[in-house]
Amino acid sequence: MTDEGMGGDISAEKLAEVIGLMRAVGVDLQRYEVKSSKKELTKDIARTISAFSNGSGGFIICGISEKDGFVPVEGFDVQSVQDSLVHACAELMSPPVRPDIQALLFEGKPVVVAHISEMRPADKPCFIKASDRYSGSYIRTGDGDMRLTSYEVDRLIDEHNQPQYDARVVEGAQVTDLSQELVGGLLARERRVHARNFAKLDDTAALLRLGAILPDESGVPRPTLAGLMALGDYPQQFFPRLNVSFACYPGTRKSDVTSFGERLLDSATMVGPIPQMVEDAIAAVGRNTRTGAIVKGAYRREVPDYPPIALREAIVNALMHRDYSPQSLGTPVQVDLYVDRLEIVSPGGLFGNVTVRTLGVDGITSTRNQHLANLLESTPYADGTFVAENRGTGYQTIEAELAGALMPRPVAKDTIAFFSLTFQRRRLTDSEASLPVGEQVKAAILGALETKGSVSTTELMHVTGRSRATVYKYVKQMIADGTLEPMEARGSTKQRYRMRTR
Numbered sequence: 001m002t003d004e005g006m007g008g009d010i011s012a013e014k015l016a017e018v019i020g021l022m023r024a025v026g027v028d029l030q031r032y033e034v035k036s037s038k039k040e041l042t043k044d045i046a047r048t049i050s051a052f053s054n055g056s057g058g059f060i061i062c063g064i065s066e067k068d069g070f071v072p073v074e075g076f077d078v079q080s081v082q083d084s085l086v087h088a089c090a091e092l093m094s095p096p097v098r099p100d101i102q103a104l105l106f107e108g109k110p111v112v113v114a115h116i117s118e119m120r121p122a123d124k125p126c127f128i129k130a131s132d133r134y135s136g137s138y139i140r141t142g143d144g145d146m147r148l149t150s151y152e153v154d155r156l157i158d159e160h161n162q163p164q165y166d167a168r169v170v171e172g173a174q175v176t177d178l179s180q181e182l183v184g185g186l187l188a189r190e191r192r193v194h195a196r197n198f199a200k201l202d203d204t205a206a207l208l209r210l211g212a213i214l215p216d217e218s219g220v221p222r223p224t225l226a227g228l229m230a231l232g233d234y235p236q237q238f239f240p241r242l243n244v245s246f247a248c249y250p251g252t253r254k255s256d257v258t259s260f261g262e263r264l265l266d267s268a269t270m271v272g273p274i275p276q277m278v279e280d281a282i283a284a285v286g287r288n289t290r291t292g293a294i295v296k297g298a299y300r301r302e303v304p305d306y307p308p309i310a311l312r313e314a315i316v317n318a319l320m321h322r323d324y325s326p327q328s329l330g331t332p333v334q335v336d337l338y339v340d341r342l343e344i345v346s347p348g349g350l351f352g353n354v355t356v357r358t359l360g361v362d363g364i365t366s367t368r369n370q371h372l373a374n375l376l377e378s379t380p381y382a383d384g385t386f387v388a389e390n391r392g393t394g395y396q397t398i399e400a401e402l403a404g405a406l407m408p409r410p411v412a413k414d415t416i417a418f419f420s421l422t423f424q425r426r427r428l429t430d431s432e433a434s435l436p437v438g439e440q441v442k443a444a445i446l447g448a449l450e451t452k453g454s455v456s457t458t459e460l461m462h463v464t465g466r467s468r469a470t471v472y473k474y475v476k477q478m479i480a481d482g483t484l485e486p487m488e489a490r491g492s493t494k495q496r497y498r499m500r501t502r
Contacts, residue, residue, distance in 0.1 A: 008100040008115050010059060015106055015113065019061070023070045028143035031056070034064040037112075039077045041084045044145070046092050046128045051138040051145040052116035053097055053126035054156070058140060060085075060099075063111035072109030081112050094129050095119070121159035121352065133157075139416065151327050152416040155348060158325065158368075163351075165324040166226040166369040169216045170238050173223045175204070182231040182273060183207070185380035193378075211371040225324055226372035229274055230379045230387070236271045242324075244270035244277045244315070245332040246284045250469050252338050258476065265472050269332075275381050278315050281335050282308055287458055288337055288468040289425075303405055305426045305467070306342055310401035313394045314344050314410070314421050316387055320376055321368050321419075323348025339469050345420040356412045360399060365392030441466065441474050446483075446499075454487060454498040 010018075018032050028034060033052075035042045045060065052058035062085070063076040082101055089097035099114040119126050125148060128136035137148040137156075148156075187206050190198045198206050204221060207213045212227030228235040229242065236243055248266035250258045257263050268284050270277040289305035318333045328347040336343045350356070352366025367373045367390075376388040388394075399409055402423065411422040441464050448455050448463045455463075460471045475497060478484040485500040 008117075009102060010104075010113055010115070012104050012106070015061070015104055015111070018059075019064065019070050019106065022066075028066065030140060030142060031058040032061060033058065033143075034061045034066050034070060036065045036067075036073050037062040037081050037084075038073050038075060039080050041081065041088055045085075045088060047138045047145040048140075049089055049093055049097055049099075049116055050126050050128060050136065051140040053093070053119045054124055054137060054148065055118065055140040057118040058116055060114045060116065061111055062114070063109070064106070072107055072111065074109075076110055078103050078110045078112055085112065085114050089114075089116075092129055093126055095123050095126060097126065121156075124156040124159065125153055148416070154325065154327065155323065155416050159352070162370065163325070163368055165326075166229075166372045167211055167214070167224050169214050169222045170225055170228055171216065171222070173228060173232075173238055175207075175213055175221055175223065177233055177237070178207075178212070178223055178227060178231045179233045179273065182275070182379060183212075186210075186212075186231065186375065186378045189378040189380070189386070210375060212375055224371065226369065226375055229319070229372060230375040232273050234271065235273060239329055241330045241332050243332045244281045244319070244335060246270065246281055246335045246337070248284075248288045248337045248468060250339070250472070252340050254336075258473065265468055273379075274316070274319050274376060275379055275387050277319065278312060278387070279381065281315050282311050285311060285335065285337060285342065290461060290465060290467050303426065306423055307401040307405050307407075310398045310405075310410075310423070311342075313397045313401075314423075316376070317394050318344050318346035318419075318421075320373055320388055321348075321351065322346040324369060324372075339467065340425050342423045342425070343420055344422075345418055347418055349414045349416050349419050356414050359412055360395035363392075441470070442478060442483075445471075445474060445478065449484075449497075449499055454496040456496050 018029065019034070022028060022032070022034065033048050035045055037045070041062070048060055052060070062081050063073050065071055065073050082103065085099065085101060089099050097116060099116050102113045104111055104113055125133055125137035127133050130136065133153050134150050135147070137153050138145045139148055139152070183203065187198070187203060190206065190210065198209070201209065204213070207227070208221065211224055212231060213221045213223050216222050223232065228238065246266075246268045247264055250256055250262065250265055266284070266288050268280070270280040270284070272280075285306055286304065286308070315333070315335065322328070322333060331347040334343070334345040336345070348368065351368035353364060354366045358364040373388060373390050377386060377390040379387045381387065402409060405426055407426050408424050413420045413422075444464045445455070445460055448460060452459070457468055457471055457475065460475070461468060464471060475484060479486065482500055484497045487496045487498055488494055
């Protein structure tokens with residue numbers, strides 16, 4: 001079922017389709033809520049008005065009884081309910097809500113349908129006047145209305161003005177906590193690209209102008225949060241959880257375990273400034289996934305499970321656009337690798353005029369952390385390239401890279417509290433499909449051992465063309481049946497395997 005009609009009016013045919021689906025599933029829908037409201041509104045209707053206003057909008061359908069199986073209410077008073085809806089939206093809510101209201105027939109009985117539009121970001125949260133922002137604001141979740149947390153309310157309020165969390169001075173930090181190498185690379189580019197503004201300034205004056213450092217209350221120049229995250233030697237000295245958390249899971253859910261009860265195949269915490277964390281996170285994904293090949297005649301092109309350029313853009317965006325408010329400083333960016341997908345999750349939803357529908361659309365861009373974004377535009381990687389283009393093209397690059405690898409578009413999910421981007425794992429190429437499976441994988445492992453004497457999991461991934469999870473499964477089976485034995489202690493990052501000595 002599509003969301004046809006979400007612009008305001010809904011047709012009788014669409015109404016019948018919606019209620020038919022509700023009858024089939026037995027509950028309300030994400031964008032449609034029924035209320036019996038025979039002569040007066042139900043007491044919880046203000047919650048639904050708030051929830052639809054703070055979310056993506058929706059329809060309230062009065063005159064339908066959910067408890068009786070989504071059937072029309074006998075004796076339904078259209079005029080009374082319609083007037084009550086107008087009053088509730090205008091007088092009970094702050095800011096006031098202006099619904100589009102229709103009277104329609106359903107199965108020969110009258111109903112009233114109110115379309116509640118999503119409020120502008122600058123007007124959210126919409127809350128119940130009798131309460132306040134923090135106890136009277138709701139959001140739609142499935143078929144229910146959930147009270148917003150204080151964190152979510154604060155994030156909506158952040159949308160009213162440009163956040164400045166990344167520009168705040170970090171107490172206790174010194175200018176010497178910035179990496180000389182990164183600062184040198186950044187200032188060299190700024191003096192080259194923006195010579196009129198920076199060529200005659202000394203390093204301190206240039207860093208002040210860029211917002212990498214600012215004077216504290218005593219006038220002492222200190223790094224800002226943006227300066228530390230882009231250029232710091234070790235920002236985690238001041239913000240231990242502003243890092244990237246990587247985990248490789250053996251199944252499709254975090255709760256899945258291997259046959260030996262292990263929940264993680266690999267895990268790591270990436271620390272340091274943003275360019276270092278990005279490169280380390282890409283390396284972690286690479287060591288746990290396959291690199292296949294497309295072969296056409298004499299031409300061979302390597303194709304990793306997840307294109308590194310797409311990964312780089314996604315992780316940079318997660319770190320650059322994440323929420324850096326005080327409430328989120330304990331939450332890292334998460335990179336979670338499953339057997340079928342890779343998920344990148346960052347605190348805070350999309351900001352400003354950017355929505356899931358407008359990601360990658362030319363001309364639509366908004367930056368939550370403007371100081372950090374500007375610094376990353378000139379912050380160098382080790383290879384001399386720069387962390388961010390800062391042109392609103394990151395999502396377009398991701399889509400292009402995935403398309404070039406014959407992969408589907410990423411799946412974006414946006415909430416007030418977090419934003420996630422999911423890449424589906426690349427399908428096998430023809431050459432990979434012919435690689436060993438089942439018992440042949442074990443034979444390939446034994447063949448590698450005959451040649452090398454001992455092997456690591458990474459080496460076996462190259463030999464078999466299989467992912468770390470698959471290789472790990474067969475290695476564990478061969479350890480259990482007495483064929484192989486580990487050479488290091490369990491959990492060692494230097495683990496290798498050899499034939500078990502009898």
